Amino acid sequence: MRVSEIELVSPKSVIECLSYMAESDRTVRLIAGGTDAVVQMKEGKGRPEVWINIKGLKELRYIREEADGIHLGPLTTHTDIARSNLLKSRAEALAEASWQVGAEQIRNMGTIGGNIVTASPAGDTIPALYVLDAELELQSLTGKRRIKIEDFFLGPRRTVLQKDEMITDIIIQPQKPNEISIFQKLGPRRAQAISIVNVAVKLAMGTEPRQCLDGKIAFGSVAPTVIRAKKCEAMLKLGTLTDEMIRQIGKTAWKEVSPISDIRASAEYRRDMAGALLERGLYRLMKRWESR
Amino acid sequence: MSVQVEPKKLKWVGQRVRRKDGPEKVTGSLKYMTDYQFENMVWGRVLRSRYPYARIKRIDTSKAKAYPGVICVLTHEDVPGFNGFGIVIPDQPVLCHDYVRCMGDAVALVAAETEEIAEEALQLIEVDYEVLEPVTDPEEAIKDSAPKLHPSGNIHSRVHVKNGDVKKAFAEADVIVENTYYSPRQMHAFIETEGGWGILEEDGSLTIRCPGQYAFRDRLQIARVLAWNPERIRVISNPIGGGFGGKDEITVQIYLALLALHTGGRPVKIHYKREESVIAGIKRHPFKVTMKTAAKKDGTLVANKVVAFGDTGAYASLGGAVISLAIEHSCGPYYIPNVDLEGYCVYTNNGIAGAFRGFGVNQVCLAIEQNIDMIAEKLGMDPIEIRKKNVYHQGGLSSMGHRVTTSVGTWKTLDAAENCELWKNREKYKANPSEPWKKRGIGVATSFHGIGMGFGLPDYGAATIELLPGGRFLVGVCSEDIGQGNGTVFAIVAAEALQCHIDDIDVIQGDTRRTIDSGTVSASRSTYVGGNSVLAAAPFMIKLLKSTAAEIFKIDVDLVELRDGKLWAKVPVEGKNVLTYADIYQYLYEHRRETKVEGHFMVPKAEKQIGNNVGMPHHVYGYQTHVVLVEVDTLTGETEVLRVVSIPDCGKVINLQGLEGQAEGGAVMGMGYTLYEDTIIERGIFKTTNFTNYILPTFKETPIIETIPIEEAEKTGPFGAKGIGEVVMIPIIAAIVQAIYDATGVRINHLPATPERVYKAMKEQGVIYRG
Structure with missing residues (x-):
């Protein structure tokens, strides 16, 4: 398929889009920000016969708080998320993760829905969505289903999304007053780079100093999909989160991860960095908590 | 005949002058050559090798030729003249016929109606290869058992300099350090990838519009391949979206020329995608440098032994010259009496290496500066003190054994480093890292870099000055502006010499029809050579202005005075007693007289050659010291450069803003080399x-950079200027590595010092967070 011969249609509504997806006898792909799709297209990968351009579907771009959580439209851009006061205070890890995606131009174009369906093990928003208990609403012409984000990914670039389905809503649980969260990323430079390792952490704090009641930890880039670190999570509740305890939790992280070596880093370094980033994240969280 | 301006009366030289090409570049309104499209254009594409090393058994282009939309498909059989290029030895085939020696090798060319059709046609060219085992390690490559990539063998060149008695000096030394250093294959990463236009004109001549660093040499290389009279070829090589040495060699000019001969007069465009640019373009030579350095107890350096291997990849390009310059600079700007310095430039199947800002000096600077730091540490000496003790001074001997008669600012740059705020307060800066698990360190290093081509190589410049309507001037110097701002330098020199406003000077560069040959844009030479060429042309223009004024005044020329940019009659004359440049132009125009003059300049050379090494030594050098502050995250190995003090000795500063631009850009490029950049090639x-x-x-990694110029005027330079384009990126490399050591106690001898390398070194040495 020549790039110049790919057609592009721009549906006016979600229903029109879903109809097109269900009824077209040609291969179709959705395109929103295009920050991943266009790169792939240039490389000759994933060229459809028809692009369905959903960039203009304003009904899928929103951030709003409802009774069952904060709802994010899949076309919400990283810039929207990073600048949202609601998310900066009640979903810190997600706002921080979006802030660390790519460069300004990528953040202006790239969407959270795109980051999810691309299903890269290094996707920056995904660990944050894990710790914020995100759920996805998947819709097709025949109906809707709601699944936990942890059940969405099958492997690198593989998800449970059916050919005629699209993500129409993302629901996260906002942090309660005693909860704090953070996103940490290690790339080959400070910004604008694909993560070597990333991690999101959310903690529920008690009334005692550095008392952790519960916590969630999710790592990216250290397994075929983003993963939860459940041994480390259990350790969070064992006692006061002293610097020594944090160090021990960090050291445990290597038991949770199964990274590979690639051009960006060796498996050995990735494994050590999972611990280092968790350790650094917990130090920074404690500092943040204590300065409240 | 020369132009004399008293230093205190300088109006433009040394000021902060806004770049003449600045506004259109920063607003994006300038169209670069690869930005253009034409109605009847065709697209050219290059078929690359499929393997790093293979024998070509058969090439069949019939399917590609028959493909709809294809205009022509060319192979080595379509090369009318000599099938090769290369600045020193033309050993790189234009289109390969027997062997491919790297992934960047070109096998065929296609021109087609669209870029997509051209791309598809490439897939239809059938090439049968016999795949051969690639040669990828320079040290293996020089063994007899290695396959010979070229008939002359795999050692492209060997450089050897020996002075004194190294063996005896090592035996008598108090301290000896020996280390091996590895450096990365940095890419130029210019914003504008290689590309341009080829057009067969109606009169049968050929126009090649292609960014380059020496239009006249590009023209000669094109002519040799076409077997054409070079005069029938016009090369336009300016403006350029970045060069850094990466456009010094031929890029696509010859492909454009060959295709243009087969497109029926339609303009043909080639513009590499980034991936093709990376694979086909030249890179910085990765080096392995083993260096053994010895000193006496008092810190006096007594001996240096160096063995350096440079991986030049499949073809020579400027590899031999790079190794030569590296060896010339391998002892730093110091006097070491006993030296044994050996460099090898070796062919492999790892892409192609060639010219790149610094030209071999970057790689050896890391080695000598690290070795000196280790010696200083062993002797308990301050790193600046040991350097000050060993630098050579003007009139003194260098480690090459030649007397340096030109200006030498090293000691002063070191003194400025010692007295800069960052160095004086270094303990205070280091004491307060931003987080408890981070550690800070400070490093200092110094280096130098030859200006121009060096001994035995012709080095020549020329400029034209044309008087224009309204009394403006057009200054022509072929040497291109590859981003460094030399056009503004030429304008400043001309405005100063001709006593006019800089806005009244236009500059034209990079066009074989409209300018005269002024040599390459490389070797930090264009301020020195181009500036001197403009200064050589200026007296002829002044003479033209004065003699014309004398004619108008009807007085003797000696009675005409040039003052404040006007021509005055010193004696009473009929009519007005003062003439403007506009008046002179009008008179010359009315009398159909020439308004253009030329100036020529030969670059002075050192007195004698070092051994039989071509290009060694240089006559003039720029000097540079850097001080840097870094912060290392001991949890991850990440290094952040927080502050840089850049202290260049470029002789007299011509444009302070331009110098700061070079100093800042160089610092960041050196930082990239040290911390991040490497073109990784595995098995070719x-x-x-x-x-x-x-x-x-x-920009996020860009630190605060302060520039403190040391103006050690060079009497042979224009207004005392030397050159600065390359050395501004060099000592920062060693300074950062030293700062990482100061922070963590680990020495990184294998660049880039990525987070993983720094972390691994800390882990091995047990450097752990102690919050």
Whole structure:
């Protein structure tokens, strides 16, 4: 398929889009920000016969708080998320993760829905969505289903999304007053780079100093999909989160991860960095908590 | 005949002058050559090798030729003249016929109606290869058992300099350090990838519009391949979206010329995608440098032994010259009496290496500066003190054994480093890292870099000055502006010499029809050579202005005075007693007289050659010291450069803003080399082909950079200027590595010092966080 011969249609509504997806006898792909799709297209990968351009579907771009959580439209851009006061205070890890995606131009174009369906093990928003208990609403012409984000990914670039389905809503649980969260990323430079390792952490704090009641930890880039670190999570509740305890939790992280070596880093370094980033994240969280 | 301006009366030289090409470049309104499209254009594409090393058994282009939309398909059989190019030895085939020696090798060319059709046609060209085992390690390559990539063998060149008695000096020394250093294959990463236009004109001549660093030499290389009279070829090589040495060699000019001969007069365009640019373009030579350095107890350096291997990849390009310059600079700007310095430039199947800002000096600077730091540490000496003690001074001997008669500012740059705020307060800066698990360190290093081509190589410049309507001037110097701002330098020199406003000077560069040959844009030479050429032309213009005024005044020329940019009659004359340049132009125009003059300049050379090494030594050098502050995250190994003090000795500063631009850009490029950048090639195959994995520093990594110029005027330079384009990126490399050591106690001898390398070294040495 020549790039110049790919057609592009721009549906006016979600229903029109879903109809097109269900009824077209040609291969179709959705395109929103295009920050991943266009790169792939240039490389000759994933060229459809028809692009369905959903960039203009304003009904899928929103951030709003409802009774069952904060709802994010899949076309919400990283810039929207990073600048949202609601998310900066009640979903810190997600706002921080979006802030660390790519460069300004990528953040202006790239969407959270795109980051999810691309299903890269290094996707920056995904660990944050894990710790914020995100759920996805998947819709097709025949109906809707709601699944936990942890059940969405099958492997690198593989998800449970059916050919005629699209993500129409993302629901996260906002942090309660005693909860704090953070996103940490290690790339080959400070910004604008694909993560070597990333991690999101959310903690529920008690009334005692550095008392952790519960916590969630999710790592990216250290397994075929983003993963939860459940041994480390259990350790969070064992006692006061002293610097020594944090160090021990960090050291445990290597038991949770199964990274590979690639051009960006060796498996050995990735494994050590999972611990280092968790350790650094917990130090920074404690500092943040204590300065409240 | 020369132009004399008293230093205190300088109006433009040394000021902060806004770049003449600044506004259109920063607003994006300037169209670069690869930005253009034409109605009846065709697209050219290059078929690359499929293997790093293979024998070509058969090439069949019939399917590609028959493909709809294809205009022509060319192979080595379509090369009318000599099938090769290369600045020193033309050993790189234009289109390969027997062997391919790297992934960047070109096998065929296609021109087609669209870029997509051209791309598809490439897939239809059938090439049968006999795949051969690639040669990828320079040290293996020089063994007899290695396959010979070229008839002369795999050692392209060997350089050897020996002075004194190294063996005796090592035996008598008090301290000896020996280390091996590895350096990365940095890419130029210019914003504008290689590209341009080829047009067969109606009169049968050929126009090649292609960014380059020496239009006249590009023209000669094109002519040799076409077997054409070079005069029938016009090369336009300016403006350029970045060069850094990467456009010094031929890029696509010859492909454009060959295709243009087969497109029926339609303009043909080639513009590489980033991936093709990475694979086909030249890179910085990765080096392995083993250096053994000895000193006496008092810190006096007594001996240096160096063995350096440079991987030049499949073809020579400027590899031999790079190794030569590296060896010339391998002892730093110091006097070491006993030296044994050996460099090898070796062919492999790892892409192609060639010219790149610094030209071999970057790689050896790391080695000598690290070795000196280790000696200083062993002797308990301050790093600046040991350097000050060993630098050579003007009139003194260098480690090459030649007397340096030109200006030498090293000691002063070191003194400025010692007295800069960052160095004086270094303990205070180091004491307060931003987080408890981070550690800070400070490093200092110094280096130098030859200006121009060096001994035995012709080095020549020329400029034209044309008087224009309204009394403006057009200054022509072929040497292109590859981003460094030399056009503004030429304008400043001309405005100063001709006593006019800089806005009244236009500059034209990079056009074989409209300018005269002024040599390359390389070797930090264009301020020195181009500036001197403009100064050589200026007296002829002044003479033309004065003699014309005398004619108008009807007085003797000696009675005409040039003052404040006007021509005055010193004696009473009929009519007005003062003439403007506009008046002179009008008179010359009315009398159909020439308004253009030329000036020529030969670059002075050192008195004698070093051994039989061509290009060694240089006559003039620029000097540079850097001080840097870094912070290392001991949890991850990440290094952040927080502050840089850049102290260049470029002789007299011509444009302060331009110098700061060079100093800042150089610092960031040196930082990229030290911390991030490496084009990874495994078994001859490129693993980093775009900016996803080739990591450049961005604005976020850019530290505060302070520039403190040391103006050690050079009497042979224009207004005392030397050159600065390359040395500004060099000592920062060693300074950062030293700062990482100061912070963590680990020495990184294998660049880039990525987070993983720093972390691994800390882990091995047990450097752990103690919050």
